[in-house]
Amino acid sequence: MFFIRPPAGLVAKLPLARAMSDGLMIEVSNLTKRYAGHTAVSGISFAVRRGEIVGLVGSNGAGKSTTLRILSGYLPASGGTVRVAGFDVFAQSMEVRRRIGYMPENNPLHPEMRVREYLKFRARLKGLSWGQTRQRVDMVLQQCGLVEAQKSVIGQLSKGYRQRVGLADALVHEPELLILDEPTIGLDPRQIRSVRQLIKSLAGRHTVLVSSHILSELEMTCHRMVILHEGRIAAADTPDNLQALMGGRGQVVAEIAASQAELQAAFDTIAEIRHADISPVAGDFFRCALTPQDGVDLRSRVFNLALQRGWPVRELTRQRHTLEDIYVRLTRVEEEET
Amino acid sequence: MQAYVTLTRRELGSFFVSATGFLVIAAAAFLQGLSWVVLVAQLQAEPTPLPITQLFYSTPYFWLILQLATPVITMRLFALEKASGTFETLMTTPVTELQVVLAKYTAALVFYVLLWLPSLACVLILRHFINTPTALDPGLLASTFLGITLLGGLFMALGCFASALAHTQIMAAMLSFTLGFTLFLLSLLSGRVTVAGGWQEELLTRVALMDHMNDFARGLVDVRHLVFYLSLTAWFLFLTVRVVESRRWK
Numbered sequence: 158m159f160f161i162r163p164p165a166g167l168v169a170k171l172p173l174a175r176a177m178s179d180g181l182m183i184e185v186s187n188l189t190k191r192y193a194g195h196t197a198v199s200g201i202s203f204a205v206r207r208g209e210i211v212g213l214v215g216s217n218g219a220g221k222s223t224t225l226r227i228l229s230g231y232l233p234a235s236g237g238t239v240r241v242a243g244f245d246v247f248a249q250s251m252e253v254r255r256r257i258g259y260m261p262e263n264n265p266l267h268p269e270m271r272v273r274e275y276l277k278f279r280a281r282l283k284g285l286s287w288g289q290t291r292q293r294v295d296m297v298l299q300q301c302g303l304v305e306a307q308k309s310v311i312g313q314l315s316k317g318y319r320q321r322v323g324l325a326d327a328l329v330h331e332p333e334l335l336i337l338d339e340p341t342i343g344l345d346p347r348q349i350r351s352v353r354q355l356i357k358s359l360a361g362r363h364t365v366l367v368s369s370h371i372l373s374e375l376e377m378t379c380h381r382m383v384i385l386h387e388g389r390i391a392a393a394d395t396p397d398n399l400q401a402l403m404g405g406r407g408q409v410v411a412e413i414a415a416s417q418a419e420l421q422a423a424f425d426t427i428a429e430i431r432h433a434d435i436s437p438v439a440g441d442f443f444r445c446a447l448t449p450q451d452g453v454d455l456r457s458r459v460f461n462l463a464l465q466r467g468w469p470v471r472e473l474t475r476q477r478h479t480l481e482d483i484y485v486r487l488t489r490v491e492e493e494e495t
Numbered sequence: 496m497q498a499y500v501t502l503t504r505r506e507l508g509s510f511f512v513s514a515t516g517f518l519v520i521a522a523a524a525f526l527q528g529l530s531w532v533v534l535v536a537q538l539q540a541e542p543t544p545l546p547i548t549q550l551f552y553s554t555p556y557f558w559l560i561l562q563l564a565t566p567v568i569t570m571r572l573f574a575l576e577k578a579s580g581t582f583e584t585l586m587t588t589p590v591t592e593l594q595v596v597l598a599k600y601t602a603a604l605v606f607y608v609l610l611w612l613p614s615l616a617c618v619l620i621l622r623h624f625i626n627t628p629t630a631l632d633p634g635l636l637a638s639t640f641l642g643i644t645l646l647g648g649l650f651m652a653l654g655c656f657a658s659a660l661a662h663t664q665i666m667a668a669m670l671s672f673t674l675g676f677t678l679f680l681l682s683l684l685s686g687r688v689t690v691a692g693g694w695q696e697e698l699l700t701r702v703a704l705m706d707h708m709n710d711f712a713r714g715l716v717d718v719r720h721l722v723f724y725l726s727l728t729a730w731f732l733f734l735t736v737r738v739v740e741s742r743r744w745k
Contacts, residue, residue: 226583229587230587231583231586231587231742232742232743233743233744247743251589251591254587254588254589255589257587259584259587260584261580261583261584261587263580265579265580265581265583265584266581266584267505267509267581268579269509269512269513270505270512278501278505279584279588281497281498281501282498282501282502282585282588282590283588283589284497284498284589326584
């Protein structure tokens with residue numbers, strides 16, 4: 158299994174980071190969960206280092222929520238072991254619960270309570286003293302942008318604000334591990350961005366395990382992704398490595414103003430170009446889709462070529478596979494195998 | 496302890512944020528007032544040597560309030576949290592099942608006791624106009640309220656159990672009403688039917704709730720009754736804890 162290490166200095170500075178030999182926040186080994194009639198999660202294993210942000214991705218029903226519920230100690234596993242900060246989630250449930258901030262799917266809240274009142278209630282429930290409660294509630298209200306809304310009744314808040322209340326609740330006792338189940342579901346793009354920024358700002362201080370069924374959302378936030386498909390891990394790696402997994406770096410696309418024959422002849426002289434596909438586009442420009450040899454970045458070659466010949470260039474990009482493609486491909490492979 | 500106090504406060508507070516809590520209090524106050532009016536009218540018609548607290552139980556109002564208030568107070572305790580999903584956020588904080596059950600039970604019992612305060616006011620008013628101060632002896636009142644609290648405590652425990660079992664509030668209300676009404680019917684039966692010997696007789700004499708209440712209203716605090724109510728309450732609370740824990744065995 159592959160891990161991204163957070164910068165070494167960062168971990169040492171953490172107030173909550175305890176000296177642990179392996180530095181693992183979550184260790185899941187061979188986790189299985191069977192409900193009556195079907196298996197939701199079958200034999201998955203993964204680990205998360207302290208300070209990492211890890212995304213759990215999968216389509217609906219892939220087993221994300223079940224996995225997170227077991228991690229938070231709400232549901233027991235049918236098989237396998239789960240350890241959080243070195244404690245077994247079932248046998249040492251209280252120790253685990255003290256260390257996690259969990260926001261379930263759909264973010265359930267008490268609609269009749271006011272924001273500040275609710276956060277105070279949750280902080281006290283999680284064992285904070287009165288002094289700590291006041292201090293921490295003030296802090297998370299600020300952190301989650303809820304200062305103006307602190308006297309509002311939760312039931313009357315917009316979805317975006319309710320989501321922030323859920324996040325503030327998960328953060329209020331400064332947990333070592335944050336478990337967020339679909340924190341951006343149902344939000345508009347601007348709200349999604351602010352939630353994403355908030356999660357990103359937690360890196361290093363907290364370990365975060367966040368789930369989503371939208372890959373592109375996690376691609377930008379997470380150090381590492383675990384892709385679940387039908388209760389099994391289809392892939393687990395950094396977003397970059399997942400890109401590489403697709404085999405070969407992406408095509409380079411260039412729009413150049415020159416004649417087609419000149420372009421074809423020029424591309425033939427470059428050995429790294431395996432295949433060139435030239436088609437006319439608006440104006441005098443031609444769109445050249447260049448497939449490289451494995452692992453070669455053609456952009457600088459193409460740029461230099463155009464510079465030498467004095468050809469105007471109006472676009473030069475290397476196409477990346479979106480993780481969406483990777484996800485579809487991975488899950489399709491899986492289906493073909495079974 | 497901190498978790499228990501925090502939870503109890505929230506539970507108790509949630510009774511008063513909606514109109515339901517106040518409606519229940521108003522309805523109970525109305526029925527209690529009505530029962531006292533009826534009582535006093537009866538007393539004017541024909542004097543009786545029985546203490547007035549005992550007569551109170553002979554009106555159907557006491558039992559009506561008990562039967563109706565129990566499901567309304569207890570139905571939301573667990574069922575609402577399970578339906579809305581807040582049960583998940585609750586049970587992933589460092590609180591034990593016992594703390595949760597006891598906090599919810601305490602809140603329900605406190606609310607139930609609050610329901611009976613208007614009848615205390617009725618007693619005080621009556622006392623003001625009455626000629627013989629011995630008719631309303633403080634000890635008698637205390638034992639009557641002890642009886643009301645013990646019986647209510649048992650019914651709240653039944654309601655907690657029903658709410659923990661049910662998935663929706665309606666189901667919880669129906670279940671707790673059924674449980675409470677079964678107990679009430681058994682005690683009604685024990686007054687009407689005489690069974691000679693066997694477990695049937697044993698059962699009917701034990702669950703004679705009305706006889707128990709009569710004893711309390713006469714100022715008689717029978718240890719057998721105390722043991723009966725306290726042990727049955729503890730048993731149902733124990734069952735409730737087991738039901739809440741059962742999530743972790745599945």
